Amino acid sequence: MGQYLLLYCASVLALAAFSTAVIPSSGCGKVIPLGIVPGQTTPFQIAATADQPVRHYNVWIPADFQNDRPHAVVFSFHGHNGDMAKQEDLSQFSQSELLINHSGIIAVYPQGILGTDKESAWQGAPYSAAGVDDILFVKTMISTLEDMFCVDSSRIYAAGKSNGGGFVNLLACTPSIAAKIAAFATVSAAFYTTTFNGDCPTNRALPILDFHGTNDTVAQYNGGHSHGATEVSVDTFRLGWVSRNGCQGGPAISYLPTETDPEQLVEIQTWNTNCLADSIVVGYKITKGDHAWPRTTLPKKCNGVVSTHDCTTTVFDATPSVIIPFFNKYTL
Template identity: 40%
Template sequence: MPPSTAPGNATAGCSQASTWEFDSDNHANVTMGDRSFLVHIPANYNPTTPHALVVSFHGFKGNDKKQEKITGLSEKGLTLNGKGLVAVYPNGQFGPGKNGNESIRAWQGAPYSPPGVDDIAFTQQMVQALSDNLCLDSNRFYASGKSNGGGFTNLLACTPATASLFAAFAPVSPALYAGANPADCNPGRPVPIINFHGLADKIIPFDGQDADREGRTEYATPNITQFREAWADRNGCASINASAAATDNLGFNAIQSDCSAQNNHAVINGFTVKGLGHSWPSTAGLDGGVTTFNATTANILPFFDMHSME
């Protein structure tokens, strides 16, 4: 590898060769002990130029490949900070499931999470491995996730060690059980958050729930507007302003709640999507619901682009 001329925010992978092997589609399946994650590098990946990193956590019963499909984060031509982005899709460990006798992948913070698994520590170790093997911009690490993975994304935002690791967070249709949305959430800094939730979500209702359909109170989740307001307060924002986007003949539209303080990093953007169920919004309906916008390209990546740890 030629000598690196990368700036100070460049990771160790900018000055040493990777031990990972990528296939013709620019994918590498990486194992780390008993954990695994799927890595996608852009076609124009430069091993001496720092690239942004987007980690995306799958939902309950999901996996790395499903998360890649529904988010579209590996699509050609996507950029952050003017360069192709590195997208990573970790796999959760197998937990007992909602019935207690299943074997289903899940993330920390849910009633069905695998007992004793520290996914926060795993995330830190995974990011370190990525930093050692790829040329990344350490000021531009981002976390996203759907459902159980969205709840875990929120937990990462609430945890000081990971709130200072990732520059911004995108929890989509998040399962905000108490373990993923702690009452003592204290990230230690203003945290940029962009959130999407459907008004027709019957799995994690927008208005919240005191228990699930079986009456289990451990499945209680908050009202999403109140969840956003809590982040606005945490970030020192005085208020949330709402604005409506146009509808189309499918009847879908989004209401954006925006909280922006003088400090550009103190932002909470929330999209309330009429007619959408428990899904990641996309025009192709990649996750079970068609919307008039692609959340990934129209909203999440532009939001990430505005925020770095600089």
């Protein structure tokens, strides 16, 4: 009896501590709908409305998922001409060992709509489809997930590559949706002046993490002209968030351990001095880096062949070693 009493007391204490650190959603305690299998990816659909098309997204839940325990949600947005399945393979968020607040994450891979060039895209790019409200799409996904699963509503995060990274910045620059997202990560992002030209209203300081290679010819590190529009430089993007977050002074510069990066090709720039509300801006400048998600192995789509862009490797895996630990530090 004493042993059971100790276990019971320990459980109560753990739940008490747990409850003060999370915002459980309305889905907590509900039965997981039929067809959704822990450890697998499930397709979801949002019906068309009078002014919006049908939308699609994939959702992965960890193998040990329990719908009475709040889980963080991580959105991963694909790039121009990408798709949700390839983004899942590329960004590697569907791994049960990835933990935020000691629980596995719910990984979400949305699908963009075909734009003016008949390739998938996200709102804000010069080639995105007119009238498609991707911000509303994200809001709808969040409310659907919160109602179906046990979501920790204080721990919802957004990451994206290329055009998807530019869209993540648009989310951060839109207060109504930024209020629902705890931290943001952009990878090889394309920041077009059509949506990012210094006009970025914010209601709070935000944690921002950015990765970019100096050899990126698609979204150039120093900015440029692409698809009939201007892209701002990576430095302009980072310093814009430094200013909005009220951070003081220049960045602290650090590097990966020499055993990981013997040539010191990855420069880590961190602005965290006197930032508002414990916010931060962190930038990974990857010398010789391509238009790619930083990882040490090739995505499946490369079929084991090294070429360009996503079919290149670098000295670290961004998702497990940097992005998830970064997200884990921040909550609403």
